[in-house]
Amino acid sequence: MFEWLPISKASDFERLVDLLDPTEYGLQEVVDWLAQHANDTVAGVLVEFPYIDKDYRSTYYHYYAKKGRAYSSLSARLHFFPKGWKLSVNPLTLGQPAEGSNPIDATVSRDYLGFMTLRPTRINTIGRTVLHPSVIRDAGGWIIGHRHKAHVLGHRVDTRGFPFMQQHTDIAVCAHTACWAILRHYSERYSLYREVLVHDVSRLGREFDPGGLLPSLGITAREVERIFAAVGTYPLLVMRGKDDVSADTRYYDELLAYLDSGFPLFGVQSERGHAIAVVGYRASDLVQGQASEYRAREWDYVTHLLVVDDNHYPYMPVPRDKQSGSPYAVNEIDGFIVPLPEKMFLPAVAAHTWAADFKAAPLPEFDELTVETDLVTRCFVTTTASWQRFVREHALKLDGEFVTAALELTMPQFLWVIEYATPAQRSTQQIQARVLLDATAGPYDPFPAFLVHDRKGALWIDRANKAPMQYQQFDKPLATLTKMANNLQEF
């Protein structure tokens, strides 16, 4: 059955209690959550019941069905739409009165704002949810996301977002939920990784079957590494150093470099024993923090991390330092685990360290790196395919022979990109110079680069053909160099 719930003000969500069992689906908590976190982009909710949710069913089969209290096997699902959409009956169709009924899938997808499943567990009932960031109050910034599909009234639709759910508290706690969110993003984004349901996540971390009471007692970071490894990723655990200032700086450089590469991070708050998924960031044109802490890195401009926290809501902004209204600050996230692909042998700390050392005394051909004393360094991973797409898209602004060589040079699947920009260039999405590092190089290779280029010329290193370093001076200097920004999307 489907029912349409028009929304013109936050209190309209309360009408959900007329459509579903308020106790079983914990509707008061859901209504409060929606009233607090959904903004006025949502003008209508299509309520679907019954809905068979694979993630809830995985916990129902292995846990809720064994309980003395009766739990339903059926979930409900809410689909969110903006202004202009409504449900017609006889025949049952979604439509926009202004554009006629029975639209094509692409028209529905264009406006579809995502879905939220409700599981019949009485408490913490918000299950598998993917909401477009535009739905959430105060969610702006650069966000990792992918298009998640849903089937609605015969339409195959999708929306861009990152998975979210509340923790079950018993069969899955915060760490399981953060793992689930990251792994669901991976299985939807990359065909390489299999889909893992909530109950699978609760089992993958242990050598034995962790049934009964065990999942509710939590898991260790070591078990989180096992969960990520079990589905074919290569988790790297990084903890913040408290010994000296440079160790602290390195930690945030690393965190941002992986995040800016499009890898969601499993964030650890070791004092609280809490875990979250870090999925984006918000940056400013102004330096954040104390002037004495300024290191001319991209991190110096980050104001917030955006996290998916099972105790709160998706894309929640977390400020650098504790502020009123914010449950915690970035400086309380003192470790993270990044599930990397296999062919990533050079860590972020190596890319940042190399970038700083090269900038300190570059080759004479790149003397502008020393002339411009205030260059801000940004490091991130891209694929050779993405790099070549970027070159093709900007081909008309680049040197012709440079474009040809960039498209033909043999490189591995993953590359570290280093971009240097003055603060003025940075605020206009321009850069001074760019380096491509071989992400398959070891950290003991002193010059792991394939390419260094600025507006005047390019240093080429054809590592696959063991060719010596060769410099190409462009026929005429390029007008500008554009920043690469293809891993995260700005909302």
Add this chain to the structure above:
Amino acid sequence: MTQKPKLEELGSPLKRIKNLRELDPTKVSELESRLRSTYVRRMGEQAREARLRAEKLRDKILY
């Protein structure tokens, strides 16, 4: 009629760039030597510290 070389015999694609010059090997050697004494040395030190710190985090219980 001259036969075209096979793709595998073409070697580096950089050959297509006309205005290409090899860098002074002394300058390259100096740069690599400097990076060995800064970047490579620091990577060794940082790897040891990072391993120790990660081990402290591994047994933290998250709930």
